[in-house]
Amino acid sequence: MLTIRDITVRLGGRTILDQAAATIPKDGKVGLIGRNGAGKSTLVKAIIGELEPDEGSIEMPRRARLGYIAQEAPAGDRSALQAVLDADAERMSLLAEAETCTDPNRLGDVHDRLIAIDAYTGEARAARILVGLGFDEEMQNRPLDSFSGGWKMRVALAGLLFSQPDVLLLDEPSNHLDLEATLWLENFLQTYPKTLIVISHERDLLNNVVDHILHLQQGKLTLYPGTYDSFERIRAERAAQAAAARANQDAQRKKLADYVARNSARASTAKQAQSRAKMLAKMQPIAAMAEDSSLSFDFPSPDELRPPLVTLDLASVGYEAEKPILRRLNLRIDPEDRIALLGRNGNGKTTLARLLARQLEPMEGSLSFSPKIRIGYFTQYQVEELPSDSTPLELMTRAMTDKPPVAVRGQLGRFGFSGNRATAGIGTLSGGERARLALALVTRDAPHMLILDEPTNHLDVDAREALVQALNDFAGAVILVSHDRHMVELAADRLVLVDQGTAENYEGSMEDYIDFVLGRNQPKSGDKAQVEGKPARKNGAVAREELKALRKKVSETETRMKRIQQQLDALDAALADPSSIKGDLAKLGIGEIGKRRTQAAEELEQAELSWFAASEAMDEYMGVTA
Template identity: 90%
Template structure:
């Protein structure tokens, strides 16, 4: 359906794509991934014809329709539903022709085509898509100019889905969506009947929707069959093989170099030394598959405060006098709490976050903070408003006025800005780097409570995993608003549902909530908001902050250990099934040795699973069940 033939693109003297090629299978669902700055957006521009490559081509069947959302949001006086219906140009033109056509033969052809493209159910289909993306009936009939930029982009997405192009190209479609709309979109894409290419860093979307992964790295494209998890498993196996090959070659190079050094001056061995020197010069070094070492998150630890940090008692909050958005808010936040705010956009999650960040005052009721509390509040606006002409070092120096240069450099280094990266102009940084810089700025004072409103929008999959690890290591409280449910599941211990003008503890798990959003079960009962809710009961009181931090680390370390062992066992299983496929270190082992190693790894995996289970149960007991 779509073939990328040896595309080369050079921008600003740098090669972004280097004879990159891949064939996208017809009706395949492909996830395009790559680190921030790898060139995904450049590849997209080449595919849609916005950028002329220096070499190579993109080939599609002549009549194939390519669908892609333009960067400019739709605007005007048309309603949202009208804009979606207009997106299917063929349907719109055929319906207009059917009203004016006088040629009976042509009119018959028009009606036949209208039936073929299901044109007469268009209004209902458009409405269903808009509802899935969060538009109720009133919003569907509002003019586009009455919406914010994010909601306009949702209209554009709805129009693209409605038009059903032969090749649907989506670039980070969940960035403007809440969790609920993201779940609906994932469900919709699972049954999309044509070719889909989606650029996404959402691990769950890549696992639940796509059947191929197209990986862009070092200017090259590689197509892998399967989901993101299967790609990661293959990549880990190849990384292990590359590391083993590199280690073998390094040892061989050292041996040759030692021989040359010891024997070049001796006449009896000079020729052999010269021969080995030539061999050494011809050896092409094997590159290791190391990840970017600058990708890091390390939140500074705050000093200890006694609980509670925050107490809300029948509070109300809003932006206009006598028009609160949220009422009867009862919430207690303790130093070790990890709380995720759930609910559709527009229900008040950000309003509640701003109240907790002290950017809004309660209209009624009470809001009490620990006297010495420091709060770090991260939003996407901070990322977008970073001055492009400044450097990370300049911004952090101004933000940490009076602090010694070593402390300023240390805070930047926690987030990967060491050496020349600290003095690079912000305009040259990737979206992920700017997000890390914004996080470095809001945590410079070691906050006791960290409020993160959609922190993952500019982060790739690996950076999101690093952020989860940093949050689990953080010694303060965390309030998280995110459409990335993988992050919510790994980083949050409590769920709070913001809905129907209030916020209540959600008693189910994330899996329960996902089922509810998709209509697979009934809403879990929320604790009544009429009276103040007590903090979760600690079933194992008396744990210090360091002890709780160590317990969290035990959980995550054993998760990582389990994952590593599962990958190693998968590689051994492949060799046991096909001994001829053994490569690298495994090729040196006989079947008996492989079987022995498999048994040892299996036993170690069982131990890791038991350790993870024990730590998880202990943590669950500490956090209140």
Template identity: 85%
Template sequence: MLTIRDITVRLGGRTILDGASATLPQSGKTGLIGRNGAGKSTLVKTIIGELEPDGGAIEMPKRARLGYIAQEAPSGTRTPFEAVLEADAERTALLAESETCTDPNRLGDVHERLIAIDAYAAPARAARILVGLGFDEAMQAQPLDSFSGGWKMRVALAALLFSQPDVLLLDEPSNHLDLEATLWLENFLQSYPGTLLIISHERDLLNTVADHILHLQGGKLTLYPGSYDSFERLRAERAAQAAAARANQDAQRKKLADYVARNSARASTAKQAQSRAKMLARMQPIAAMSEDPSMSFDFPSPDELRPPLVTMDLAAVGYTPGEPVLRRLNLRIDPEDRIALLGRNGNGKTTLARLLARQMEPMEGSLSFSPKIRIGYFTQYQVEELPADSTPLELMTRAMPGKPPVAVRGQLGRFGFSGDRATAETRTLSGGERARLALALVTRDAPHMLILDEPTNHLDVDAREALVQALNAFEGAVILVSHDRHMVELAADRLVLVDQGTAKPYDGSMADYVDFVLGRNQPKAEDKPGKREDKPARKTPTLSREELKALRRKVTEAETRMTRLQQQIAALDAALLDPAAAKGDLKDLAIGEIGKRHAETTASLEEAELAWLDASEALEAVMGG
């Protein structure tokens, strides 16, 4: 059991943790959440002893082993397999002793202990963990220094999981993982025998793994039972209760203030008025649920282009002449397309994204773009490479030469950088703020196609939801690479699987893909991705597998389109009620044009609702049969 008792931590004169307390359930799986900058990493550093608290204590059983990934990635000539095996210090020491021990009694004890800790099955267990995290047999035998920083951090994670500490602390473990490895990790953590505390902003991971949510807000900790979705429901209920209580208190305060104002001057009621004035002074205001007003994403709408935006015909792309990473690429992208690229890291998702971003040329085949297309390309490296000594205003001014200051500040304002935040040095911004700044920079020209490669790594759960809403309201095309399947499910209409040296449409839903990756409901060889054209799919009693997946996809596409149109109508409603509050391209429209667009969007919503209804009824009829 891990107990956090009245922990207070002050850094740089600022109180990060203020008498925070919580007791984690024995062998429980607790998700630690909170806004960026709330102090989650500070709490973990305090638990592992890296920070000394100003008050309070961390309590654990004396012999409990605590495991946490060090910030420095493993390196050297060791292989990933060797590094993982060495993580079990007891096994390593006992094996070394068994080679040199001459005392037969001690040697017997050593071998007995090796058997007790299942030391001889350890190599197979280490290999399984590495495979789950994306290391094939050849990669397991390569030296660590041949890998990038992200892959080295995977080795560190594998070593920690292999060592099986009694209390396992994980800080954003999926940041260096692709979707496939994230799914494996979720499966692994579900059956982890020890106590788990995991910092994560991934809703699906928290829903799958966590049985408690520890919420850090305002320096305090609150433990909620259940998954993240359960926490969201409880938080919404508390917010509604607080709002009702605040409204009731405001009414009471107004009533008391009116009484004092009307009766203070009259001798007959002065005493009662004085009493009510004291009552009013003692009444502590009920605080509203904390929300971050600067958490904003508002992508500028591009001017219209005729479809297609991009056409690819038997194209190939790679880095070495004659050795393409991807070949036989056939893809068409139209305005308002929402495409998610699936596949393991190393299969070529980023290569395809760079080709679409015009950072690479095809080796063969053809690739054509609409002549006037503007493309915005976001990668996580842009976040890390922002100059530390510049301000958002300086960076945007340099990125928009010749534009008036009002346009520069307007683009920053779309992403929450107004007032002092626009002139704060980048080094002082949180990871989420830097991600918003990078997105503001790449969308400054109102791109027709937005390519996002892992845009959520620096964003908390609420910021991810805001990004999803902004993507659904965006009027250009979106190409998304993300291991956050919640975002993929809500923001993508089409799935493309990058695998086996090419990219092909994936006709199933994200749920189908998750089942495929985890080996559940596996299709036969002829139905696997990339081989569907070889043999006809086996028929179900009513529809073929392919027809059933296509029907499910129609339902999902209609739902996504309905959500996007509803958000657009909400923005149009707000603009009609208050033209001064209009956002995006609505600012430049006359009230009559806004009304016309409202009517067109409403008609489109009705069409989407009919399409959803038809597809849903057809699917229900098939499933019912």
């Protein structure tokens, strides 16, 4: 059991944690959540002892082992496998002692403990963890210094999982992982036998792994039982209750204030008025639920282009004089396409994204673009390379030199940088704010095709939902690379698997792909489902065409509803004030105008029914439950 006992932490004159308290249940699986900048990392530092609270304490059983990944990635000439084995200090120490111990009684105790911690299967367990995180046998035996920083962090994660601490503390563990490794990690954590605290903004991980949500807001901690979806339902109910209570209190305050104003001057009622004035003064205002007005993503709509936007015909792509990484690419991208690229890191997803972004040229075959196409390409490097000594306004002004200041301000406002936020130093922005600024920059020219490579790494859950909504409202094509399958399921209607040196349409659903990665529900050799591949591909293509048709119907119906509503507004105005009637309506009598108003209302009702039906059908295709 871990107890956070009324801790307060102040940094730079600002209170980050304010009498925060919670008790983590023994062997519980807890998701620690909160908005960007809420203080989650500060709380973690306090738990691991890196930061001393100004007040309060954090208590754990004396012998409990707490495991946390250090910020510095492991390095040296050890192999990845050896680094993972070394992470279990007790195992390594006991094995060494077993080799040199001469005391038979002590040696017996050592062997008993080695058996208890399953030490003799350690190498096989470590190898399985590394495989799950994307390391094949060759990679497991490579020295640490041969890996990039991201892969070194995977080794650190593997070592932490292998050491199996009593309290496992993970801070955004999927940020360095691809979708496939994220799925494996989620599966691993579901059966973790000890206490788990994970900071994550992955909705699916929080729904499938944790049994409690620890919410950090305004310096306070609240522990909720259940998954993230359960937490959201409870929070929504509390928000509704708070809003109702606030409205009721506002009504009471108004009533009391009116009474005091009307009766203070009368001798007969002055005493009662004074009493009510005291009641009014003692009433503590019920605060409204905190809302973040900067949660904003609004991609500018591009002008229309005829399809296709991009065509790849037997194209190969790679880097300089090296052999091609991807070969025989055949791909067509149309204006309304929503494509997610699947496949493990290192298989070529980013290479394909760079080819589509015109950063690479094909080595063989052909690649053609619509002549007037504009492309927006977002990567994590852009977020990390934003100049800290500049401001969003300065940066956008330099990027939009041919635009007036109002257009520059308008583009920043689309992504939540209005007023003082536009002139704040970039160095003071949170990771999520920097990601939004990078998105504002890459979409400043209203691109016809938006390529997003891991756009969610710095975004919290609410910001990810806002991004999904913005992508679904975007009028151009979207190419998405993301380990957040919730985003993939909601924002993509076409899957492309990048694997074995090529990229091909994946005709199954996202659920099928998850089963494939985890080895679940796999067809046996000769199964009907495996033999009849062509009909499945046909059905997948038909589903995509039907989804496009539904998107079009929703858009057309919305336009029709808007037109009918304008007609209704004009007819209502004419009926309300016949003297204001102008144009064609002036030729009609009041009776005819009333009939037209009735017809328009019926048309609007039918249009709304049609819109609801199409929207529900579209949601079903995209995996959303109504």
